[in-house]
Amino acid sequence: MGAFDTPERPRIFSGPNLLLICIVLLFCVFGIRLWYLQIYKNDFYTSRAQENRTRQSTMFSPRGIIRDRDGVLLAENTPAYALALVREDCPDIPKTLDQVSRWTGQPRDELEKVFEIGRKRVKHFDEQVIVPNIPFELVALVEAHRLDWPGLTIAVRPKRSYAYGPTLAHVLGYVARANEEELNDDPDLQLGDDVGKQGVEYVLERRLRGAKGLEEFEVDASGRVLSSRIVTQPVKGEDLSLSVSLSLQEVATKALDGRAGSVVALDADTGEILAQVSLPSYDPNEFVVGISHAKWKELLEDPEHPMQNRPVQSAYPPGSVFKLVVGGLALESGSVTPATTVFCSGSYKLGERSFRCWNKGGHGLVDFKKSLRESCDVYYYQLGERLGVNAISDYATRCGFGVRTGVELPHERSGNMPTAEWKLKRFGEKWQRGETLNYSIGQGYTQTTPLQVARFVAALVNGGKLLRPTLLATASPDVIGELPMKASTRKLILDAMVATVEEDRGTARLLRRTGIRIGGKTGTAQVVKLMDKYEKKKTQEIPYKYRDHAWLAGFAEKDGRRYVAVAMVEHGGHGGSDAGPVVAAVFDALFGVQQGN
Amino acid sequence: MFDRRLVFHINWGLVALTAILFLVGVINLYSASALRVATGIELDSYFNKQLLWGGAGLLVMSCIVLVDYRHFKAVSWPYFVLSLLLLVGVSVAGKTIYGARRWLDLGFFNLQPTELAKIAVLILGARLLARMDGRLGWVNLGKVLLVGLVPAVLVVKQPDLGSALNILLILGGMILFKGIAGGVFKVLIVVLPSTLPFGWFFLHDYQKQRILTFLDPGNDPLGAGYHIIQSQIAIGSGGFWGKGFLQGTQSQLRFLPEKHTDFAFAVFGEEWGFFGSVILLTLFCSFLYQIYIVAMEAKDDFGSYLAAGVFFYFFWQILINMGMVLGIMPVVGIPLPFISYGGSASVVNFCMIGVVLNVAMRRFVFKNA
Numbered sequence: 026m027g028a029f030d031t032p033e034r035p036r037i038f039s040g041p042n043l044l045l046i047c048i049v050l051l052f053c054v055f056g057i058r059l060w061y062l063q064i065y066k067n068d069f070y071t072s073r074a075q076e077n078r079t080r081q082s083t084m085f086s087p088r089g090i091i092r093d094r095d096g097v098l099l100a101e102n103t104p105a106y107a108l109a110l111v112r113e114d115c116p117d118i119p120k121t122l123d124q125v126s127r128w129t130g131q132p133r134d135e136l137e138k139v140f141e142i143g144r145k146r147v148k149h150f151d152e153q154v155i156v157p158n159i160p161f162e163l164v165a166l167v168e169a170h171r172l173d174w175p176g177l178t179i180a181v182r183p184k185r186s187y188a189y190g191p192t193l194a195h196v197l198g199y200v201a202r203a204n205e206e207e208l209n210d211d212p213d214l215q216l217g218d219d220v221g222k223q224g225v226e227y228v229l230e231r232r233l234r235g236a237k238g239l240e241e242f243e244v245d246a247s248g249r250v251l252s253s254r255i256v257t258q259p260v261k262g263e264d265l266s267l268s269v270s271l272s273l274q275e276v277a278t279k280a281l282d283g284r285a286g287s288v289v290a291l292d293a294d295t296g297e298i299l300a301q302v303s304l305p306s307y308d309p310n311e312f313v314v315g316i317s318h319a320k321w322k323e324l325l326e327d328p329e330h331p332m333q334n335r336p337v338q339s340a341y342p343p344g345s346v347f348k349l350v351v352g353g354l355a356l357e358s359g360s361v362t363p364a365t366t367v368f369c370s371g372s373y374k375l376g377e378r379s380f381r382c383w384n385k386g387g388h389g390l391v392d393f394k395k396s397l398r399e400s401c402d403v404y405y406y407q408l409g410e411r412l413g414v415n416a417i418s419d420y421a422t423r424c425g426f427g428v429r430t431g432v433e434l435p436h437e438r439s440g441n442m443p444t445a446e447w448k449l450k451r452f453g454e455k456w457q458r459g460e461t462l463n464y465s466i467g468q469g470y471t472q473t474t475p476l477q478v479a480r481f482v483a484a485l486v487n488g489g490k491l492l493r494p495t496l497l498a499t500a501s502p503d504v505i506g507e508l509p510m511k512a513s514t515r516k517l518i519l520d521a522m523v524a525t526v527e528e529d530r531g532t533a534r535l536l537r538r539t540g541i542r543i544g545g546k547t548g549t550a551q552v553v554k555l556m557d558k559y560e561k562k563k564t565q566e567i568p569y570k571y572r573d574h575a576w577l578a579g580f581a582e583k584d585g586r587r588y589v590a591v592a593m594v595e596h597g598g599h600g601g602s603d604a605g606p607v608v609a610a611v612f613d614a615l616f617g618v619q620q621g622n
Numbered sequence: 623m624f625d626r627r628l629v630f631h632i633n634w635g636l637v638a639l640t641a642i643l644f645l646v647g648v649i650n651l652y653s654a655s656a657l658r659v660a661t662g663i664e665l666d667s668y669f670n671k672q673l674l675w676g677g678a679g680l681l682v683m684s685c686i687v688l689v690d691y692r693h694f695k696a697v698s699w700p701y702f703v704l705s706l707l708l709l710v711g712v713s714v715a716g717k718t719i720y721g722a723r724r725w726l727d728l729g730f731f732n733l734q735p736t737e738l739a740k741i742a743v744l745i746l747g748a749r750l751l752a753r754m755d756g757r758l759g760w761v762n763l764g765k766v767l768l769v770g771l772v773p774a775v776l777v778v779k780q781p782d783l784g785s786a787l788n789i790l791l792i793l794g795g796m797i798l799f800k801g802i803a804g805g806v807f808k809v810l811i812v813v814l815p816s817t818l819p820f821g822w823f824f825l826h827d828y829q830k831q832r833i834l835t836f837l838d839p840g841n842d843p844l845g846a847g848y849h850i851i852q853s854q855i856a857i858g859s860g861g862f863w864g865k866g867f868l869q870g871t872q873s874q875l876r877f878l879p880e881k882h883t884d885f886a887f888a889v890f891g892e893e894w895g896f897f898g899s900v901i902l903l904t905l906f907c908s909f910l911y912q913i914y915i916v917a918m919e920a921k922d923d924f925g926s927y928l929a930a931g932v933f934f935y936f937f938w939q940i941l942i943n944m945g946m947v948l949g950i951m952p953v954v955g956i957p958l959p960f961i962s963y964g965g966s967a968s969v970v971n972f973c974m975i976g977v978v979l980n981v982a983m984r985r986f987v988f989k990n991a
Binding site for chain 2: 040041043044045047048051052054055056058059060062063064066067069070071073074077078243244245246247251
């Protein structure tokens with residue numbers, strides 16, 4: 026008798042049925058499950074398997090090096106060590122952060138914050154920098170405890186270093202850790218990357234940065250690397266040679282002698298900036314390692330604004346320097362001829378108001394050349410009367426005033442060449458005739474940057490070409506316009522500027538050097554309308570913040586080399602005596618003149 | 623003593639399927655043993671060992687086939703008692719591997735008494751069931767269950783929940799095969815599931831963790847959940863045709879844990895894809911079907927229950943192992959017959975086949991018995 030020959034009919038869940046049901050169920054359930062995993066979800070699991078066995082790591086490329094025109098290294102990369110964490114290799118992150126805090130002395134919760142911020146941005150198995158710039162002793166310590174703290178590694182990242190610190194801070198700018206906003210705007214940036222924040226570093230960021238590479242590793246489950254390949258080669262950042270000369274920069278800085286102000290020296294024919302000084306300055310290296318909050322606050326709140334790049338970011342009334350422009354317009358428009366004379370009695374009456382010349386005794390009969398040489402205000406009051414505000418504005422704008430020069434520096438100010446319309450819009454007031462007189466001697470609402478002045482003088486010298494000033498040595502001259510002046514007019518102006526230096530009555534006699542053709546124009550820009558109580562006092566007796574700004578715009582040529590130098594000393598007092606020596610020092614350096622001649 | 627006619631009644635289908643499955647297992651083990659390293663491929667020793675175990679299994683199987691299965695009845699009690707003694711022995715003098723006392727060191731190999739106990743329960747169970755009339759009432763059910771419960775309790779203590787469960791499931795399958803009286807069945811249907819929550823308190827923490835992890839593998843991705851996740855990645859990434867022999871990255875780069883033993887099927891699924899997996903599944907089903915045929919055609923109840931017991935022995939292993947590897951059951955350490963590496967397990971598998979072949983080839987001989 027077999028097991029199932031019993032009279033009772035087998036039930037569904039017992040006997041032979043049971044075994045068959047088991048077989049069918051087995052086949053169906055697992056067949057469906059296999060179909061689901063291997064066919065329906067195949068793409069998903071294929072990519073998971075791929076993720077398992079490959080790790081990608083970023084290959085960093087060094088930032089381009091910056092040199093001066095003589096090849097001196099201005100900004101280079103030095104190796105720096107950072108304490109980094111690889112999440113996937115770290116079995117106990119809180120404990121590890123505790124240890125990092127103990128080693129570095131950094132507050133635990135701050136480390137936690139850094140870690141949390143970065144977590145979302147760091148790829149799997151990539152290093153996340155927790156503490157940048159750690160000293161070498163700590164590197165050794167961490168290496169020695171490598172096995173105790175899996176997940177902690179030392180990341181070697183190039184660090185920017187500026188050998189000449191404050192001397193070139195406003196030209197080079199600096200790099201610092203990219204912030205949240207920059208990371209969001211630029212997909213190429215990774216957490217912990219440095220980006221240019223100011224100066225050339227900022228403007229030429231793209232060229233200096235290069236591109237990161239990507240390396241892919243095949244790894245086994247324990248993370249051992251079996252093979253690797255480079256997916257994308259890193260591209261080194263472009264090395265740049267600047268037009269600036271470190272030695273000239275140092276000379277100009279020294280000549281400013283700690284006073285707040287600007288110096289700009291240009292090659293008149295190429296537009297290359299040879300020196301660009303802004304004082305006071307700051308040390309860009311402090312930003313690279315991460316500036317402290319207190320120090321940052323101190324820099325921002327400093328009344329002398331050390332972070333301000335004065336040659337391009339500060340606009341001042343040009344003072345008498347502006348007479349070069351108004352004079353040019355007068356000649357071009359035919360309002361005066363070189364021979365036209367004006368009588369200066371020491372003041373000029375307009376209606377009920379009297380406008381004084383700086384020389385209270387008066388200049389007597391003044392022609393064009395004398396008007397510049399001795400900087401007679403009355404002569405220009407009369408020109409202003411004849412020309413009118415809008416013509417002056419229009420002409421000055423065509424000479425490059427009140428517009429940005431386009432130099433490779435950030436946050437350039439445009440300045441301001443006021444018109445009657447502008448004043449109405451700005452203040453809701455009508456333009457006064459008297460204001461035109463002020464305007465024609467470069468006071469009042471007129472605002473210009475030292476770089477605009479330098480470019481204008483360069484154009485006078487180089488045959489009328491308005492150039493884009495550049496900080497790059499390799500750039501060919503970028504001519505962006507023509508000075509609205511005939512050659513003869515330019516010659517008259519240049520001759521008058523030379524007379525200002527050469528002749529005994531000239532206001533820029535300080536610049537006189539034998540064997541070099543040097544011309545100049547001084548300027549004094551009023552900070553406030555001169556108050557009577559200071560009027561008769563000497564510069565030294567007036568409080569610093571009420572003292573006038575001193576300008577001197579000069580050019581020098583010899584053996585076919587033509588340079589322009591502009592010095593602007595804030596609250597410096599008088600153009601000739603205060604800004605003059607700075608320009609003289611620059612020219613001396615450029616032509617190799619020994620000091621004390 | 624040995625009837626030549628027996629050879630003609632050998633179930634060649636079952637022999638062929640067993641041979642194919644063993645071969646597939648060996649080939650798969652070759653791949654599972656291959657580890658990709660920086661210098662190329664390295665082979666570990668599992669492959670050769672498994673061949674040896676296969677040979678040993680064949681030898682034991684041949685011996686079993688030679689002895690008329692009806693003689694098993696006579697030794698069923700002594701053998702059962704012996705296996706219980708061995709289980710007690712292992713808990714006293716057993717070798718501890720991975721924190722569990724499961725092996726007796728016999729010098730030339732490590733004996734796993736649990737495997738012997740499975741056979742003992744199977745034979746004794748078959749004998750008792752064959753003697754009982756009709757469907758099982760409370761008394762008979764109790765008697766049979768006791769045969770499973772005693773060794774199961776000893777095995778649980780090792781601890782080896784998987785094997786204990788396995789023993790009870792084999793016996794349970796045999797009991798269902800025999801049939802339970804209607805009233806008893808209805809009560810059990812209601813009572814058994816409601817006792818399950820109490821079982822929870824008897825589990826070790828790691829066992830609880832496994833069940834929790836099964837319910838949500840993501841909650842422990844580097845621990846217990848890792849197995850489930852990596853195994854599904856291996857199988858899922860195989861696609862339709864698979865990555866090809868020796869090409870499975872999940873196993874060769876060691877992402878797949880226990881790829882020689884419990885997760886061997888994941889290696890297979892990765893390299894041979896849906897196509898290969900369904901063929902293997904079909905092979906297993908045909909294999910079970912052959913055993914089913916033997917159970918149906920056995921000429922006495924004892925032989926029929928023996929075959930049914932072997933059926934469930936294999937069925938549960940296939941179900942639980944594949945279910946675990948495919949992520950639809952919790953991780954329990956149960957190997958896949960013939961595919962997973964394992965010494966004792968391989969030998970026992972062949973023993974079981976021997977028992978079935980034994981029953982099959984003697985189905986005509988004892989016509990008048």
